[in-house]
Amino acid sequence: MPWDRNQMAARAAQELQDGYYVNLGIGIPTLVANHIPAGVEVTLQSENGMLGIGPFPYEDEIDPDLINAGKQTISELPSTSYFGSADSFAMIRGGHIDLTVLGAMEISEKGDIANWMIPGKMIKGMGGAMDLVAGVKKIIVVMDHCAKDGSPKFIPGCSLPLTGTNVVDMIITDLAVFHRADHDSPFELIELAPGVSAEDVAAKTTAHYDVAV
């Protein structure tokens, strides 16, 4: 049985280590915050200028001056600090953030990622995605294994415009987990969702990868 959104998020959360500073993208990545392992202290960064994101606010705590990078209202913590956008991306670009979890449309076997535009569709922009994949120490992608039409998303080379080249460290899909030790190594299939076989994954993947399950 493939993993659902929450299970994928929970799997990503297993990569969190005590003391990590983490930036979570919009969508499934946001759910990772609900699965932080016990005893692990993680500080969440929001690229619009905040370290130490709290949960969504109570109705009477809502503050228009306090939003995350998805423009959602949030709350602060006692450890929170605020800063401007230049300082925020100095932090990201400078490699001070330990981990980011992002969604993607396509990932290539070389670790390229495409997640910001589809030619012919209205372009909304890359936001902070290009900065995050270029700067953060470890990049985890969480995405459905296949597109809605059934076509593979982990492929030999991306067909969509890229967000970054050779940047992805780990891919968590609803079917499997792929990982690589460094950016010169190929991805390895290291884990399968319950009831999913390595053959199932192979049938739905065109990227080359090593198998370690």
Place this chain on the structure above:
Amino acid sequence: MPWDRNQMAARAAQELQDGYYVNLGIGIPTLVANHIPAGVEVTLQSENGMLGIGPFPYEDEIDPDLINAGKQTISELPSTSYFGSADSFAMIRGGHIDLTVLGAMEISEKGDIANWMIPGKMIKGMGGAMDLVAGVKKIIVVMDHCAKDGSPKFIPGCSLPLTGTNVVDMIITDLAVFHRADHDSPFELIELAPGVSAEDVAAKTTAHYDVAV
């Protein structure tokens, strides 16, 4: 009679305009603060990270955490703000400071300035001088007209290592004031100390300049 240090500083102070943000170098330039014209509000910047320098502190106000760029104890004002060195020089390099007054060893007729090292002598370093002459909107040099051995300091080309090229806007010596409208124009002699003639100045200057007195 040539101008003394205080008179040179007072002359430089006449260039101050209401609302100016000003950085004053060490030595005679520091004295400019004592001659700010009535009705003119000027904010002094210290490149170690402060806007709004106050006077020297009273004995019981001395604070080791509160010094100017010359490492002298100073006081703060109600309008003071503090910032780090990167932000301080962003302000300077970015052209946000209106005026700086600096000393110099040599000035060339092209507006080059040499004020940081003498070959063969111990080099102490340029400190913030190169940043100031490169970044501040208007550069005024205050210096003795001649070196101690009587040789001219306003000369065709500098012999000492440069601090900046084509940056000086005005030169105030103990004998005269030179000014140029822009960095493509030659300097003009625009003012003489009392009892000093244009011929006296010419005899002690090897730089080419126009005469407008």
Place this chain on the structure above:
Amino acid sequence: MKRIYPDAQTALEGLLFDGMHLCVGGFGLCGIPERLIDALRDAGVKDLTIASNNAGIENEGLGKLLGSRQVKKMISSYVGENKEFERQFLSGELEVEFCPQGTLAERCRAGGAGIPGFYTKTGVGTQVAEGKEVKNFDGDDYILERGIFADLCLIKGWKADKAGNLIFRKTARNFNAPMATAGKICVAEVEEIVEVGDLDPDAIHLPGIYVKRLISGAPYDKKIEFRMTRERETA
């Protein structure tokens, strides 16, 4: 020196011209200079090039200037859901330069800091790198990005003293901080103007040197794009 103006309209007097370049602070609708945007709209100045992280939504923020067709070009990282934006963009009426968010913030900081260009890894190997110089430092490729320096910067702060020293509040700081420095002149609107000495000199976000003109824009009715809440646990 006159720094405090009675309203946004007078604060912009003498600063506006057709075809000008602006930097406008804010992230989404958070920390946008609402009063100054309204005054820009009312002034009718046109063919504007605006660097701003977002382009507002319909009838809010910079969306107002899109509605009135005053914008020629946007330099933004994300333009969200704005039907009028989409229409103008797809029809070619509006030019858009997409710039990664961190690159945009740094380009503004650089412009304000006298840095005409810097190298970044962001965007290497992507469309963003097209036409840009690539340089290798210590084995990695970086692209050259240019500083942004506008004719006018418009920002929104929380409080400022009469010397122009300004502080922001929470995530409303965002692009207002770097953009305030990135132009010939910066006009700021704040929620409250306080006396000199009322703000902690160690806690000033933007020194008065950058705030040449200042207005109080209160009262504010701040808009929220995505209102999220959680339930209080019942005892």
Place this chain on the structure above:
Amino acid sequence: MKRIYPDAQTALEGLLFDGMHLCVGGFGLCGIPERLIDALRDAGVKDLTIASNNAGIENEGLGKLLGSRQVKKMISSYVGENKEFERQFLSGELEVEFCPQGTLAERCRAGGAGIPGFYTKTGVGTQVAEGKEVKNFDGDDYILERGIFADLCLIKGWKADKAGNLIFRKTARNFNAPMATAGKICVAEVEEIVEVGDLDPDAIHLPGIYVKRLISGAPYDKKIEFRMTRERETA
């Protein structure tokens, strides 16, 4: 995560090696990490390359490490009056890279911000430009300066909370702010460690992400280089 250490010596454990590069905060003797410098001296680590605006004076600040011959190279803007420095420099024992003060500050900020190089007007046409790439932007020449990224950054703050959020005091902020970001790890000493929540989140100068190890170095007996005063007007 362990962030707070009992003293400077333990805070540096495992971080030191001969030939390493450091960024050390402070301006003159103002805001220098005294305890950490003492611990460096006591550790005896040598052949250090140190980026620091100044090199201390005899037996104060980095002057201590010069006295014990632990420094191979300084990257500084001004090295003031220090006889031992002068002797080592003139005899060729000590290498010095003079760097304009603003360029040094920006190189550290750039290194910490993932920017390997940037262009500046500072130093164009001077000795500082020798061997550096010159590029023309919009009619003016600029030189390429490199970011600095050290093995270890040592800084001095005023207060920090237990999450590492740190504030500086007055002009003791200086180079401590950019240098804290410019290395693989930053160790900070402060005058007081306070509880999480005691500092205003809008007024943090250095977010805890940069402060990986923290000590309280109190009590401090801060040195003054040039003690200047004025007389009280008598009534």
